[in-house]
Amino acid sequence: MKYDVIIVGAGASGIFAAFELIKEKPEAKILLIEKGHRVEARKCPIDKITIKSCVQCKVCNVMNGFGGAGSLSDGKYNITNGYGGDLYKYIGEKEALDLMNYVDGVLCEMGGADAKLYSTADTGLKSEALRYDLHLIDAKVRHLGTDRNLIIMSNVYKHLKERVEFIFDTCVTDVGKKNNSFFVKTNSSTYTCDKLILATGRSGSKWISKI
Numbered sequence: 001m002k003y004d005v006i007i008v009g010a011g012a013s014g015i016f017a018a019f020e021l022i023k024e025k026p027e028a029k030i031l032l033i034e035k036g037h038r039v040e041a042r043k044c045p046i047d048k049i050t051i052k053s054c055v056q057c058k059v060c061n062v063m064n065g066f067g068g069a070g071s072l073s074d075g076k077y078n079i080t081n082g083y084g085g086d087l088y089k090y091i092g093e094k095e096a097l098d099l100m101n102y103v104d105g106v107l108c109e110m111g112g113a114d115a116k117l118y119s120t121a122d123t124g125l126k127s128e129a130l131r132y133d134l135h136l137i138d139a140k141v142r143h144l145g146t147d148r149n150l151i152i153m154s155n156v157y158k159h160l161k162e163r164v165e166f167i168f169d170t171c172v173t174d175v176g177k178k179n180n181s182f183f184v185k186t187n188s189s190t191y192t193c194d195k196l197i198l199a200t201g202r203s204g205s206k207w208i209s210k211i
Helices: 012-024 087-091 093-112 124-131 146-161 202-210
Strands: 002-008 030-033 076-079 117-119 140-143 164-167 172-178 181-186 190-198
Touching: 002 012, 002 181, 012 030, 012 093, 012 146, 030 190, 076 093, 087 093, 093 140, 093 146, 146 164
Parallel strands: 002 030, 002 190, 030 164
Antiparallel strands: 076 140, 117 140, 172 181, 181 190
């Protein structure tokens, strides 16, 4: 079966690629392939009681699955160019902050609006730090928390699945280009598409380097 776009990886970049595609190209036929589980099925077996350390699951539920590594995290979303990446070097400082604020707006629409937004700007702490020649980095932080984070991811999935076909628990083994189309191979099938987005994140970085 041929698709307009195939996205490999349902972490933050894959999810937002799909989110923007269905908004800008609602007629597009999109497939998203993820080697981990659906968000509701993601659960690390470590319970600190009977299982106290990693048991080497075939696919790590902490790192993989819908939402990526961030889904089971404490859910702190940082809006700053001061740390956390170099996006601003490629697109400009204002543009990078605009994108971060846009993502924050989407997360709020999907269930995060009641999470408090903290800021270091114009605070007494910043002024106090300067008295000791300490320079506090300008940043806003929305503390979503793990439970709310999972709710947001569930809502995002519900929003996307109306327009995007998902395949979970499936590893992509190879990708390539033939004539004017890309092919994407899994253990069970081969798919073709006009456009391909590889969004495998940290856990897929070694695989990406081989590809």
